[in-house]
Amino acid sequence: MKLELRGITKTFGTFVANDAIDLVVQPGEIHSLLGENGAGKSTLMNVLYGLYRPDGGQILIDGTPVSFADPGDAMDAGIGMVHQHFMLVPVFTVAENMVLGHEPTTGGLLDLAAARRLVREISARFGFDLDPDALVEDLPVGAQQRVEIIKALSRSAEVLVLDEPTAVLTPQETDELMEIMRQLRDEGTSIVFITHKLREVKAVSDRITVIRRGKVVGEADPSADQAELASLMVGRQVSLNQDKTAAAPGEVALQVTDLRVIDAAGTRTLDGVSFDVRHGEVLAVAGVQGNGQTELTEALLGLQPTVHGSAKLAGRELVGRTTKQVLDAGIGFVPEDRTHDALVADFTVAENLVLDQHDRPPFGSALAMKLKPIRENAEQLIPEFDIRTGSSAATVSTLSGGNQQKVVMARALHRELALLIASQPTRGVDVGSIEFLHRRILDERDKGTPVLIVSTELDEVTQLADRIAVMYGGKILGIVPGNEDRDVLGLMMAGYSVDAAREAVASGARTTDSQLADEGDIE
The missing domain is CATH 3.40.50.300 (P-loop containing nucleotide triphosphate hydrolases)
Structure with missing residues (x-):
């Protein structure tokens, strides 16, 4: 199946997330969509998958224009998507998750035996080693991702979109996923691989399209070196190695x-x-x-x-x-899972930037929060950490994963610290932002912070x-x-x-x- 996106434009208010993007995915190829977080990659694929309606442009399959009102239409057309944050029901089994929304029935009753057979069949075909009756919440992250892939394949997906699929995988799981991608390609499935990880792009891609700030800025061959790809992504030369002075440890x-x-x-x-x-x-x-x-x-x-x-x-x-007592002792903390442990999705960017200090001057007291200092704090940190958001009043859930991570890092680093603890500090962050965040961590060390x-x-x-x-x-x-x-x-x-x-x-x-x-x- 040949997939074409022509002039796709998507706006959110005055913000142009996708600006007349053209993309062609040939049958049986791995086409990488490379770009910084917030560049518009996921938005483009959400348009393709029917989650967003485009404001301009068209989608063509084998030369025929199509329109998707919802993901069901996209799946019926042969397009599957594995999201960065898995769309699984933790308390359901692998088989139950796989058939959710298109349940097989016999005599009007759910036929779980058929679902189990399909899980075993696809697992055996790709070496997934998944137990159909295992609860998803008991599976490691890599296995949960395979459940998502099985869901798409069970609907006969001919184009499979993988949105930042290695963000939470170990090196071994990443290697296994790449083998799965190659096998899918060799069997005729086209793959759109959304990522900002340069090594992985070079290792698995047939073609690379680079998006920067909502526009296609070029195509690259997988043989291009990492510095070339990085400069295309961020629009400037990027140092992939930090120069750091020798440490001078104290007490x-x-x-x-x-x-x-x-x-x-x-x-x-x-x-x-x-x-x-x-x-x-x-x-x-x-x-x-x-x-x-x-x-x-x-x-x-x-x-x-x-x-x-x-x-x-x-x-x-x-x-x-208590955790509050520990944080009040001057510890800046970056949890490994920003979604569950570091952010409140429905709170604004400004509110998330003071989560650990909202009840202390100048941001508030035991009685009330002070909105003006909270807003001013956000207006200082948003440009300082290049947090890409339309407003400090936007909910943090509207930000890309990398920009959410910048919010977490900004909150941890913007005050005087007795100790910085950062777990996976740049997980899901693009190369340009990694350079910046690594520099901030080393600057904190050079100030004498442990x-x-x-x-x-x-x-x-x-x-x-x-x-x-x-x-x-x-x-x-x-x-x-x-x-x-x-x-x-x-x-x-x-x-x-x-x-x-x-x-x-x-x-x-x-x-x-x-x-x-x-x-x-x-x-």
């Missing part, structure tokens, strides 16, 4: 000793973690997602109910204090870290210098001790994670 600011977290099932998800962070240094915690990093940051912030051990900031114990970063991206870890603590199975396997060999870090992320990893690298061993790092994964 210990945060002292963590034998920290343990026990979950509801009685399992130690954090098992005897000890480390310190000094004034004027960045300690980065590296590891594959799910090895205790989330529990570590939540334990420090008072978000875990059962915590043992000690975490002292400037000699004052954090364990046992900084604790948690990231699954090895490039980010090595760009920012003065020391690196590698976590595996709820424990810290070792703390190494910030310039440690990436192959060593990759092996440690797979469970090797420091010494064993160094010996293995000396003898030529490597891992998938370190291979990804060598190729320069820049999110």
Whole structure:
């Protein structure tokens, strides 16, 4: 199926999200739509999928103009879409989610047996290994994404739109997704791959279209180098590597000793973690997602109910204090999941920028919030952090994922801090914004602030870290210098001790994670 978008224009008030965009997707190709967050990529695909009605232009399938009133029309025409934020019902099974909205029936009754057979058939075809009766809420993120893909394939999608599909995946899951994409392409399915990750675009694309501020600014070949693609995306030269001065660590600011977290099932998800962070240094915690990093940051912030051990900031114990007390102690916090833990979707951008200070001067008191200082604060931070929004009064849910992340980072960084804790600080953020945010983090370090970063991206870890603590199975396997060999870090992320990893690298061993790092994964 050949898909054409001709002169697609979409506006929201006076804001032009898509400005006369032309795009052609040939049958059986992976066509990457590359651009910064807020460039208009997702808006364009939401027009294609029937979620938005275009204000101008037309959609053609095999040369015939079509019009979609809703996603059902798009699916009937052979277009499927996997959204960045999954559209799944957590308490439903894989099979129930797959057939939701087009349920098979026998004699007027729901035929779940047919749904299970279809899940098994598609899973076997693509090696998805999904249990039709598994609850979606019990599945890891990568498996949930496969459920979304199965949903689209079950409706015979000939064009599959993947909107930022790797934003929440581990390196291994990303590799698996790329193999799935290639297999789908080889079987004739066209894929529109929306992303801002340069390495992934180069690895999997047949063609690349670059969008900047709502307009197509060029096409590129997958053989183009990353600097060329980055400059097309942001309209200027971008430094993909931060120049940083050597750290000058001071006294210990945060002292963590034998920290343990026990979950509801009685399992130690954090098992005897000890480390310190000094004034004027960045300690980065590296590891594959799910090895205790989330529990570590939540334990420090008072978000875990059962915590043992000690975490002292400037000699004052954090364990046992409420989250508000911890934040009031001067900790800036960037949670790993901005949607659920960092933002209130229905609040304005201005309100989200003061969530942790709304009841303190100058923004408010126990009795009321002061709207003028809140608005003035937003008017200062929006241009400073290049938050792309029509107004500080817009709800934060109307922003792209990357601009939402800038709101979270701006809130954490705009005040005097005793400690900065940032988990996945640039997840879902484009290369131009990563350059800016990394610079702000290093500037915070250079002011003398102790900084604790948690990231699954090895490039980010090595760009920012003065020391690196590698976590595996709820424990810290070792703390190494910030310039440690990436192959060593990759092996440690797979469970090797420091010494064993160094010996293995000396003898030529490597891992998938370190291979990804060598190729320069820049999110």
